[in-house]
Amino acid sequence: MIFALRRILVTVPMLIAVSLAIYALTDSLPGDAADMRFEKHPESKAEWREGRGLNDPFVVRWWRYIGGVVGDFDFDRSYLDDQPVGGELVRKLQATFELTVIALILALLIGGTIGILSAVFPRSPIDYIGNFIALAGISMPVFWLGMLLIVFAVNVLGLPFTSNRVDPLLDMDEFVTHLYIFESVVRFRFDVFWSCLANIALPAIALSSIPMAVITRMTRSAMLEELGKDYTTTARAKGLRHRTVILKHVLRNALIPITTITGLQFGGLMGGAVLTETVFSWPGLGRYIVKKGVEARDTPVIVGGILLVATMFILVNLIVDLLYAVIDPRVRREA
Secondary structure, rough: OOOHHHHHHHHHHHHHHHHHHHHHHHHHHOOOOHHHHHHOHHHHHHHHHHHHOOOHHHHHHHHHHHHHHHHHHOEEEEEOOOOEOOHHHHHHHHHHHHHHHHHHHHHHHHHEEEEEHHHOOOHHHHHHHHHHHHHHHHEEEEEEHHHHHHHHHHHHHOOOOOOOOOOOOOOOOOOOOOOOOHHHOOOOOOHHHHHHHHHHHHHHHHHHHHHHHHHHHHHHHHHHHHHHHHHHHHHHOOOHHHHHHHHHHHHHHHHHHHHHHHHHHHHHHHHHHHHHHHHHOOHHHHHHHHHHHHHHHHHHHHHHHHHHHHHHHHHHHHHHHHHHHHOOOOHHHHH
């Protein structure tokens, strides 16, 4: 309990520091959204800036923004049309989160399996194939792999390419969130579930290539280290089955570094999904920040989007820290 409380207390000042850094960096970007908005009516620019409080000192503007986010979940209004951006950011975040989770599941299943087999059968054909897959996955740019997957799916398999998350002909009126895959399972709408999986498959495969390679290498390295320790020899000498030694003893002791790298990869996927979303026209947060925020110099969109991604990254790493105590009781006792 004390271990968890300490980790949670550390997270709060970290979120405050991250929000300050994001707001400061975005505020220092060149250009002014008011110039774009009032290009034909420059006489209204000064009045608009005063009304939005943009002439206030930096600390005042940052504190007002944080107060709105914490108090009312208000991410300010767009500089281009004065519409609230919070609702749209949350909708886009759900699309990116769903893509990230599916990509991470693929990376864990494939990378973890290959890593375990490579460690159990070192210097074998399985090990060499695993090393090749890991090297290829970490070397290929995501956008290039994405374009290859689109060409292969359309020209070789004859599959239609669409940027929709789900078949538009399906009835979605009962859905209350934009996490279509997860909600469709809860509602037993398997027609929606399979439609979503079919549409998310290609971008998820492309996005999972780098974390799959990293997890493969980390799993193999951690497993080989544990296989060389004395307790493994002792377990085998006691007559335990080989599968039991590998899965119950070796793998569990290797889970700490694997869990750590998985948490880091999740944050990297959330922030690095921009290229994947652009190639596949996926309606996610990364593409929204670039199109609506960066290109239009719409500061509330940029700050709100990056702040949401950073918050997700910090929360995932908090969960990873708490999992340490579950995986290894020694961490809990030391805390």
